[in-house]
Amino acid sequence: MSAKKMRGYSRRRFLNLFGGSIAVPFVLGALSSRAAGLAGKLVMIKGPHSADEAKFEAEIIADFKKGNPGVDVEFTTYDWANMNAQLTAGFASGSPPDVQYLVDLIYPAYAERGVLQDMTTWVNDPAWKSERDAIAPFAWSLAKSSKGIWGVPVLGAVYNIFVNLDLLNAAGVAGTWQKSYADMMAAAKATTKGDTFGVSLRTRVSDFAFWDWFPYIHNAGADILNKDWSGHGLAGGEDAMQFLIDLHKAKVTPPVGSVDWQGQFDLFKAGKIAIYHGETPQINELLASPPPFKWDVAYAPPGPKGQTVMGNFGILSIAAASKNKDAAWAFIKHWASGPEVGRFAGEVNLQVVRTDIVNQLYGDKPQMQKIQKEFVPRVKGVQPHPKILTMLQQIWPVAEDSYLGNLTGNDAIAQMGEIINRLV
Amino acid sequence: MAATPSQFSAIEHQTRRASAALRRDLTAYAFLAPILLFFIVFMALPVVWLFYLSFQNDGILAPARFAGLDNWRRTFADRLVLKCIGNTLYYCLIAIPTVFVLGMIVALSLETIRRGAAILRVIIYFPTLQASLIVALIWTFMIHPDFGLLNIVIRAATGVKMNFLGNPASAMPTIAMIEVWKGLGFWAILFLSGLLALPLDLYHAAELDGAGPVRRFFSLTLPLMKPTFYFAVIFATIVNLQLFDSVFVLTDGGPVNSTATIAWYIYRSLFTFSDPGFGATLSFVLVIVVVSLTALQSWLMRARV
Numbered sequence: 001m002s003a004k005k006m007r008g009y010s011r012r013r014f015l016n017l018f019g020g021s022i023a024v025p026f027v028l029g030a031l032s033s034r035a036a037g038l039a040g041k042l043v044m045i046k047g048p049h050s051a052d053e054a055k056f057e058a059e060i061i062a063d064f065k066k067g068n069p070g071v072d073v074e075f076t077t078y079d080w081a082n083m084n085a086q087l088t089a090g091f092a093s094g095s096p097p098d099v100q101y102l103v104d105l106i107y108p109a110y111a112e113r114g115v116l117q118d119m120t121t122w123v124n125d126p127a128w129k130s131e132r133d134a135i136a137p138f139a140w141s142l143a144k145s146s147k148g149i150w151g152v153p154v155l156g157a158v159y160n161i162f163v164n165l166d167l168l169n170a171a172g173v174a175g176t177w178q179k180s181y182a183d184m185m186a187a188a189k190a191t192t193k194g195d196t197f198g199v200s201l202r203t204r205v206s207d208f209a210f211w212d213w214f215p216y217i218h219n220a221g222a223d224i225l226n227k228d229w230s231g232h233g234l235a236g237g238e239d240a241m242q243f244l245i246d247l248h249k250a251k252v253t254p255p256v257g258s259v260d261w262q263g264q265f266d267l268f269k270a271g272k273i274a275i276y277h278g279e280t281p282q283i284n285e286l287l288a289s290p291p292p293f294k295w296d297v298a299y300a301p302p303g304p305k306g307q308t309v310m311g312n313f314g315i316l317s318i319a320a321a322s323k324n325k326d327a328a329w330a331f332i333k334h335w336a337s338g339p340e341v342g343r344f345a346g347e348v349n350l351q352v353v354r355t356d357i358v359n360q361l362y363g364d365k366p367q368m369q370k371i372q373k374e375f376v377p378r379v380k381g382v383q384p385h386p387k388i389l390t391m392l393q394q395i396w397p398v399a400e401d402s403y404l405g406n407l408t409g410n411d412a413i414a415q416m417g418e419i420i421n422r423l424v
Numbered sequence: 425m426a427a428t429p430s431q432f433s434a435i436e437h438q439t440r441r442a443s444a445a446l447r448r449d450l451t452a453y454a455f456l457a458p459i460l461l462f463f464i465v466f467m468a469l470p471v472v473w474l475f476y477l478s479f480q481n482d483g484i485l486a487p488a489r490f491a492g493l494d495n496w497r498r499t500f501a502d503r504l505v506l507k508c509i510g511n512t513l514y515y516c517l518i519a520i521p522t523v524f525v526l527g528m529i530v531a532l533s534l535e536t537i538r539r540g541a542a543i544l545r546v547i548i549y550f551p552t553l554q555a556s557l558i559v560a561l562i563w564t565f566m567i568h569p570d571f572g573l574l575n576i577v578i579r580a581a582t583g584v585k586m587n588f589l590g591n592p593a594s595a596m597p598t599i600a601m602i603e604v605w606k607g608l609g610f611w612a613i614l615f616l617s618g619l620l621a622l623p624l625d626l627y628h629a630a631e632l633d634g635a636g637p638v639r640r641f642f643s644l645t646l647p648l649m650k651p652t653f654y655f656a657v658i659f660a661t662i663v664n665l666q667l668f669d670s671v672f673v674l675t676d677g678g679p680v681n682s683t684a685t686i687a688w689y690i691y692r693s694l695f696t697f698s699d700p701g702f703g704a705t706l707s708f709v710l711v712i713v714v715v716s717l718t719a720l721q722s723w724l725m726r727a728r729v
Contacts, residue, residue, distance in 0.1 A: 088484065088694075114486055195570075204678055255585075257589060259569070263568075390699075393692070396678075401680045
């Protein structure tokens, strides 16, 4: 455009035209997103289940974007050991991540304080019925309280035992160790030699040691809280507690506190532990770098009141302060859908709570199939009390003290009960 | 009656002097304003807010609810609070004297070294610059029961495998040892700066009078270093009473709460137990402990400095 022609335009007219030409594509873009239904930005936060978590989430987000081009999803993580601090800081900021992956240990405390959105209306939407019904009822019961539904259950983690079959076979106890606690003790003693230990159990609170302790307590018919949650429910767990104490006293475990959970796993992989208490994501590592021995997955021997497996579950929640709740719900529906959650669970070796995809999962991983089909139905999770994590953290020093041989099973359960009663 | 020239000049002089003083004060306040503002916003107000929170329940995620003296009553009834205070004082009693004695020995050695002194000072100061997480990782590998270097040496000498952090009796001394290692460089350099500032003529006179190195150390160095020690004791107490990083990374308060410190319990109450009122009360307890101990030390040492 020549200078002469330019002089024909006023500055205001030029700016109007220029501004308009810039703005038109944005307005059209925004309108087309709105026409597609949803727009805006979402932030999702989750603890990592794999070193490749961000890559797996990017796959889910990319699929979501195909149907919702107007919604941008940013993924971020918290670390498991400090999840409460990081999530609390987010909620306290007033602009927390919109979508939150929360485990059953912590979400009740947030729900009680009103920082989570009650999702009852969305979950009960008739249009979503088939999807809702695909999720096992026990999982829904872990995601709600009398005041609402606080998330959509998506994943579960089973705390299974890994056994070194070579060590058990060499000691002649492979077929018997799982029959009773006495058999487990005999197997542990038979396989403990030199720097090889029969059993390992987590002992540190920072390793969430209570996950390894729970099945023995549950198998005895005990739990943290009684049925109406009015007091502790540990009565009956004394013998189970004594059994765990005896394992440590018999020196068939690494000395209390000497080796953290990762260290115990490293010892197992090195063939130095016969019966190792672990978690299903570790199966991936064993499959990727097979140890020089035969191994299998198992659960603890039955107790006097049953045969349970410990597991904890994760739900996808919406922050009450989210400014884009409809988009957050759309994203949760997408994340929880069969293809997405199934692919993710397969990638990180976690359990799903959808009953409709179980048979399609883990085709190439017989150990995972075994866990999904045999272990998951036996899972007894934590009681979703708002103070459940506080209770577990506060009773754990008593467990440590008893593992060190300073308390009997009876004394330990009595002291733990007192602590829980104070907190209820 | 009109003022005489001499009266006028006296009044004018007084006014000018007052106005100059006012300008000087205002200038001083203007220079002080940023730090005063920082102090008020980041230190004074949070302390006041903490005190307010100590009479409330919630207040971070949910609206605060007045709780009266409940949190204070809980503080005195909670056995873990007493254990945390005891553990923290126990740690201070191990760590502070140890780091002072070692720091002084290193400072005296550095003072006498002529060649390579600068490099040695950097090397000795280096651990102080490391993040607590790095220090914790280094020491995890040093004291690991199976492959830790320290444990290998101990096992070779005694045949015993030490479970440093897993044993309630040794866990806190181990953390103190790690903190001493980390802080040694700082204290050594501080003491060295004190030593280098001592008047040499006194030492020459003492030497002429026949005083040997030991006599000179006890009769000259230690008394002359009192102002440095005065600062060091108070500063070290304030810093060490807030022990948190190593505990959080290495033991998380265990085993059996043997390394649970006040700062650790504050963190746990605020962020894990979602109990900000109680956490605020504990924070205030820590403030009271720090201020009381500092005042006591200040009073005891001022008389002697």
